Amino acid sequence: MKEKLPLDILNSLTSGVIAVDAENRVVFVNRAMARRLNVQPTDWEGRHAAELLGQITTHMAAAQDEMTFRLGWAREPKAKLSQEIEWRTGSETLHLREDSAPLRDAAGNVAGRLFLYHDISREKSIDRMKSEFIAVASHELRTPMTSIKGSVDLILSGFAGEITADSQELLEIAQKSCDRLVRLINDILDLAKIEAGQVKLHLVPMDLTDIVEHAIRGVRSLADQGEVVLHVERADGLPHVDVDKDRIEQVVTNLLSNAIKFAPAKSIVTVDLRAEEGWVQCSVIDRGVGIAEADLPKVFGKFQQVGAKKKGGTGLGLAITQALIAEHHGRIWVESQLGQGTSFIFRLPALPK
Amino acid sequence: MSILKVLLAEDDPDIQKVVRMSLKMKGVKEVVVTDNGEECLARLSDFAPDVILLDVMMPKLDGYGTCRKLKENPATREIPVIFLTAKAQHYEVKQGMDVGALGYLIKPFDPMTLYDQISELLANRNKGT
Numbered sequence: 001m002k003e004k005l006p007l008d009i010l011n012s013l014t015s016g017v018i019a020v021d022a023e024n025r026v027v028f029v030n031r032a033m034a035r036r037l038n039v040q041p042t043d044w045e046g047r048h049a050a051e052l053l054g055q056i057t058t059h060m061a062a063a064q065d066e067m068t069f070r071l072g073w074a075r076e077p078k079a080k081l082s083q084e085i086e087w088r089t090g091s092e093t094l095h096l097r098e099d100s101a102p103l104r105d106a107a108g109n110v111a112g113r114l115f116l117y118h119d120i121s122r123e124k125s126i127d128r129m130k131s132e133f134i135a136v137a138s139h140e141l142r143t144p145m146t147s148i149k150g151s152v153d154l155i156l157s158g159f160a161g162e163i164t165a166d167s168q169e170l171l172e173i174a175q176k177s178c179d180r181l182v183r184l185i186n187d188i189l190d191l192a193k194i195e196a197g198q199v200k201l202h203l204v205p206m207d208l209t210d211i212v213e214h215a216i217r218g219v220r221s222l223a224d225q226g227e228v229v230l231h232v233e234r235a236d237g238l239p240h241v242d243v244d245k246d247r248i249e250q251v252v253t254n255l256l257s258n259a260i261k262f263a264p265a266k267s268i269v270t271v272d273l274r275a276e277e278g279w280v281q282c283s284v285i286d287r288g289v290g291i292a293e294a295d296l297p298k299v300f301g302k303f304q305q306v307g308a309k310k311k312g313g314t315g316l317g318l319a320i321t322q323a324l325i326a327e328h329h330g331r332i333w334v335e336s337q338l339g340q341g342t343s344f345i346f347r348l349p350a351l352p353k
Numbered sequence: 354m355s356i357l358k359v360l361l362a363e364d365d366p367d368i369q370k371v372v373r374m375s376l377k378m379k380g381v382k383e384v385v386v387t388d389n390g391e392e393c394l395a396r397l398s399d400f401a402p403d404v405i406l407l408d409v410m411m412p413k414l415d416g417y418g419t420c421r422k423l424k425e426n427p428a429t430r431e432i433p434v435i436f437l438t439a440k441a442q443h444y445e446v447k448q449g450m451d452v453g454a455l456g457y458l459i460k461p462f463d464p465m466t467l468y469d470q471i472s473e474l475l476a477n478r479n480k481g482t
Binding site: 134146147148150154159160178182200 | 367374439443461
């Protein structure tokens, strides 16, 4: 099998490569990996892979479990596996991504496995810096906002004495702007966290209908204010989806709030739930003014104001929505016709019944 | 149960004033303000609050350290501690709850409902929920 590998190419790679045969014996270590392991490329040929892979997990907690997982391909030889590992060599800690995939012989049978090691230490370091920035920015912005919002709210409550009608009007403007700024800070930080991959989803199998109904309860008063009727259409036998309930409710709430804001009074906003070829699809449909075709590609952008009238959002809601759907391995898109209305449609992978 | 005495550890003088006013407005009789965790712990020798409100980022001794010390000391262990902080990351909230806090309120808070939020946390504690 070794002869069949394009050795020059593999030895030119800066990423590490290890190939093992069906009995988990090492058949090849490329130059980059040998340098990292401080061995000669041929030193390991014929030895058991667990010994070599074990070196890369030295000092790792639960190294034995890791090994079982990594060599578990023998039970599922076609599986492609990917994981991040920490490799401590002396005082240095490297962050590596280990990808492994089956190696096949001429007849297409699985004859071994190829392990690729990419150094992602720099990406990890940038991620850490991003996290630190998010934490510091969050704290530093929230602290002065607390004093401003607190003071304005207290004055408006009358606690500090009577105020004139003009003062009240001006303070209410300040209060509204404070609240908007707080929402903006929250949205910016939320989006930054999602984009930095720092949001951990707590996935549970659920019927999307339950989430939609909960979201509808949350926006009911907004709909009543705008005299908009909310209506749910649900196909029978809807499969479950693996979702973080709070995050998908955030998505549905955002789409519903937008639809309500742009829907004319006395009109209907419909939520349509159906199964579509391996997906569960949710459409939020309004009969509002619609979005011009030229503006459609912009709607999921940050701080994009599509349409003539400002409707009081932070300009980040749809960007967050799109990022959350992507985190769930789903898809979201928009369909609209001017004067007819707009549909925001998202799909999540359906779980087998 | 009505809250009559509050001990606050907060290093920002403006936020100290806002917290004090918002609690006084709702009938709290005494709000003792300290600038950091060390002062907060020292103040407990002659002041027995119904609840302690702790900022996290403070000089000398931060909020997490203060809460840990409060929970280690049998004399102060039972005083409910609530964080009132701008540290809003998920892991920061968890850290606060892990050191034994009763609740974690995030800035900016609403001064009109701060008392009610504290009161609710205390009521839940008394109900054992």
